[in-house]
Amino acid sequence: MHIVDPARLGQVRLPDGRALGWAEWGPEDGAPVLLCSGAATSRWLGFGGDVVGPLGIRLITVDRPGLGASDPAPGRTLDGWAQDVRRLAAARGLPSLAVLGYSQGAPFALACAAAGIATRAAVVAGTDELAHPAFRDTLAPEVRRMVEAVEADPAGAEAFFRGFGGAEALWDLVLAMSGDEDRSVYTEPGFARAYRRAMAEAFAQGPDGYARDTVLAMGRWPFDPAAITAPVDLWYGARDTSAVHSPDLGATLARRIPTAxxxxxxxxGGALLWTHAEAVLRALLERTRP
Structure with missing residues (x-):
C-alpha cells in the first residue's frame, strides 16, 4: 500500500460550461485508467502509487459533479456521468480508456462500460444494484430502508442524505462498517491523512454532490449490465463487512455481465484496492475483448 499525492491536477471545461476537476498519477503517455472513486471522496485519493509507473499506467481520478473541484449538475444521472467522461476523454486525449469503480463508484464505472466509452473495466469491492429484486431479502435492514426510501421518494431521500453530515460523519461511518482487516488499513496514519483529506475536499461545496451520488447508487440502474461488451473484472474480499457493497460479493453481478x-x-477485505493494487491493475491491463 503506497499513497502518494497526484503528479498532476487540473480541470476540463465541458461544452455546457461546467468544469470537471481531475488528478493524475504515472506517466502522461501511459495506458489511461480512470478511477471512479468511492463515496464522498475526491480526486485526491489514488492508489497503487508505487506500481502505476512500472506498469506504464496513467491513473486518472475525476471529481463527480458537485464534489471537490467539479461544478454541480443538479438532477444528474449515471448516463449523464458517462457522457461527462466521454467529453473528458476527448478533451484530455485518452484513447482506449479503461475504467475502474471502487465501492460506490462501481455503477459510475459500469455506466461508462455500458455506454461503450471504456474498452475494459474493473469493479473493486463495489456496491451492486441494491434495488434489484435479487437482493430484496438479503440487504441489511438499514440499507433496505435507504433503497426503499429512494424508490418511494427520490427527492425526499436526496434531502435526507444531504442532511446526513459531512466528512467527519462519513469517516466515522466507514470505520463503523469496517472489520478489523479494513480498519487496520484505513487507520494507518499515512492512509488516514490521505483519505480524510480526500473526504474534506469532496465536501468543499457542501453535501449536495454526496447526496446525489447516494441516490444514484441506491436506485435502479438506467442501463442493462447484460449489454456490456467490454471485459469486466469483479474483485471482492471475503472479509469485507461493508453492508453497502455487493451482498453476495459480486456473484449475481457476474451472472448479469456476460464478459465478467x-x-x-x-x-x-474491502480495502483491497490498496492492499492488492498491482494484481488489480495487471489484470485490467491484460483483459481483452472476447
Whole structure:
C-alpha cells in the first residue's frame, strides 16, 4: 500500500460550461485508467502509487459533479456521468480508456462500460444494484430502508442524505462498517491523512454532490449490465463487512455481465484496492475483448 499525492491536477471545461476537476498519477503517455472513486471522496485519493509507473499506467481520478473541484449538475444521472467522461476523454486525449469503480463508484464505472466509452473495466469491492429484486431479502435492514426510501421518494431521500453530515460523519461511518482487516488499513496514519483529506475536499461545496451520488447508487440502474461488451473484472474480499457493497460479493453481478470474470480473495477485505493494487491493475491491463 503506497499513497502518494497526484503528479498532476487540473480541470476540463465541458461544452455546457461546467468544469470537471481531475488528478493524475504515472506517466502522461501511459495506458489511461480512470478511477471512479468511492463515496464522498475526491480526486485526491489514488492508489497503487508505487506500481502505476512500472506498469506504464496513467491513473486518472475525476471529481463527480458537485464534489471537490467539479461544478454541480443538479438532477444528474449515471448516463449523464458517462457522457461527462466521454467529453473528458476527448478533451484530455485518452484513447482506449479503461475504467475502474471502487465501492460506490462501481455503477459510475459500469455506466461508462455500458455506454461503450471504456474498452475494459474493473469493479473493486463495489456496491451492486441494491434495488434489484435479487437482493430484496438479503440487504441489511438499514440499507433496505435507504433503497426503499429512494424508490418511494427520490427527492425526499436526496434531502435526507444531504442532511446526513459531512466528512467527519462519513469517516466515522466507514470505520463503523469496517472489520478489523479494513480498519487496520484505513487507520494507518499515512492512509488516514490521505483519505480524510480526500473526504474534506469532496465536501468543499457542501453535501449536495454526496447526496446525489447516494441516490444514484441506491436506485435502479438506467442501463442493462447484460449489454456490456467490454471485459469486466469483479474483485471482492471475503472479509469485507461493508453492508453497502455487493451482498453476495459480486456473484449475481457476474451472472448479469456476460464478459465478467470474478475474483474473491479469501484473506482480503474491502480495502483491497490498496492492499492488492498491482494484481488489480495487471489484470485490467491484460483483459481483452472476447
Amino acid at each position: 470474470r470474478r475474483h474473491v480473495l479469501p484473506d482480503a
